[in-house]
Amino acid sequence: MITSEDAIKFIFENISEFGQEKVNTLDAIGKILREPIQAERDQPPFDRVTMDGIAINFNSYEQGRRSFLVTETQFAGDSPSTLEEANSCIEIMTGSILPTHANCIIPIEQLIKKDKKYVINQNHQPKKYQYIHRQGSDHKLNALIFDIGHKIKTIDISAILSCNKDNVSVNIDPKIAVISTGNELVAAGKKIFSHQIRMSNGPAILSMLKNHNYENSEYKHLIDDKELQYKNINEVLNSSDVIILSGGVSMGKADYIPEILKELGVKNIFHKILQRPGKPMWFGIGPKGQLVFALPGNPVSTITCCRHYVIPALNLASGQRNIISEFVQLQKNIIFKPPLTYLLPVKIRNSKNGILEANPIETNTSGDFTTLIDTDGYIELPSNKEEFNKSEIFSFYRW
């Protein structure tokens, strides 16, 4: 058996990157950027007026002038007017380019209009370049705005469009086959006997993949029949980049998966990890480089292993860099003996002192998904110690 850290290392060593494609920028949320995004222009691209009012030359004000004759009105989007005389001003709107020879904006709230003239309120003390957002003060032309490997967030879309990129190179959504196995499972909506349980692993994996922006997945449930499983796994091996199996990898007499995968030429990288839950996890590489994850069928194991191993593998193969770690404060003493890493589901509360508090939900090795209700993810309690104390900080993984 190997450690959880080694399992991640071995998976990462065996990954090759998925391809890339151009998509419409509006469809790129949650994707991994595969090209650098650079500024199209200085930002702001011109000296930009930030208040409605008048544009004047500050020298005139300094020389004592308080009253200005309107010569023109300039709207946002108009090309720049020119301030011709020391006593003149231009009526100006927020978002406009600064008129030629102007270097100060007096806001409308500080003005009194008299015929064709504006008079500045006595109490107002303008400064040179006030209410002007100077050209290039945010960033310069060609500045690197987003680097390769950035995961595109909602808030980034407009910034990408501001760089004049209406389409961008991102990872191709890999084709993922999800197969759950087990005779005891009955889908929602179908008649169930008392010794059976509701099927939840397949939908749980699909939902998690979707949540992490992998939408090109298919799901199938198979009973514990070796021939049937062989046939179906063979089929998806030929048509998928990634195969995620759930169930059939433990020591039970109907646990055929490792045997079938071997027969199909999937090279086993490891089987069993020093962890709870999910000890029987199996990982291998198919003949064409397909990633094959065989997760234990216990629902808590399935979803935890999917989040801990499958999702980071997909992100890496998609080209993601700079993955952000989260840290939370344990709210209860936990005893858990070496040598297993303990991946413990928690409910997070962001306390009024700004701390992320993790309240453990001990799942009683549950066969059902309902114990995970209302949890936000799990914390990783390392394998090299036994006592984990209230107020200690641990790594947190959000579902």
Place this chain on the structure above:
Amino acid sequence: MITSEDAIKFIFENISEFGQEKVNTLDAIGKILREPIQAERDQPPFDRVTMDGIAINFNSYEQGRRSFLVTETQFAGDSPSTLEEANSCIEIMTGSILPTHANCIIPIEQLIKKDKKYVINQNHQPKKYQYIHRQGSDHKLNALIFDIGHKIKTIDISAILSCNKDNVSVNIDPKIAVISTGNELVAAGKKIFSHQIRMSNGPAILSMLKNHNYENSEYKHLIDDKELQYKNINEVLNSSDVIILSGGVSMGKADYIPEILKELGVKNIFHKILQRPGKPMWFGIGPKGQLVFALPGNPVSTITCCRHYVIPALNLASGQRNIISEFVQLQKNIIFKPPLTYLLPVKIRNSKNGILEANPIETNTSGDFTTLIDTDGYIELPSNKEEFNKSEIFSFYRW
């Protein structure tokens, strides 16, 4: 002008709930639940075996027996076998129902097989009911699993399916019209002059709506032409539940929006909020109860007002209850004078002591979206004080 708190209160008072519809459970992620979800059965629904091994009667072990004759093999999903004799055992797989008369599981790792018998390892000290997840120990039949108003998370999908609900009642996705205005704006991909800027508000609003699971939106950009704006706003008023406008609500000469809305019979609830950014925000109710938000056109104002007022309004109208607040620790001293509430964009870092640290990004009243790059949301600095100190805790709103 009203306070930010009053603005939220007035919006909430004027909202009526959107309708509800049944959707496939797998499509319900991010929706607001409009029916309670109750447990279909006890959970676990039967005494459930949690290890591969043998099932015995613990009395036999207590009376000194260490060797057991296999009479049957029971797989997960099989109906329960019966333990007939004190010296017999049943080979059993994880996930099975406990055989009749059995009350203890010995895992395969603790057994030695001799012909048709299993002998328990000398070092193993079994306990009654070990490796059995007792019926109803997680929850009982009809227990309330999710209440009305719950926002459905990825991790909830399987739990809902486990309650035998393959479809659920959730809010109807409201029809939302997004209209931005302004002559200075040019879409990505089109030729731009030096006095123009890239169009970003519409896509920013659309992305944010999508991020909060409102996907039924349409977007249009209009130049500053009063007749054109009147015609288009009239059209969307007739076909939408919610209208979000951006631009044209300030004091500029081309700011026609409040006038147009009045002419179209939209009742103004408020105009202008004591806040930065976004002071000129306008809110009203259309003739058929449509929510009409007219946001200031500065990109930072637009997106901040959208997150602070529009999203909570949509969530409330969708039926959401129990909205979770977030609290973060300010990392820098800020001076900001009353009487405005300051909504300040921040970049969040989850430090190694478990604290959410908020690093402010002062946006220089930017007309461009690029200043918001890499921010996670904004903090709310209340209007009743002037000094906001490093290490103080404030409310945080995630984009």
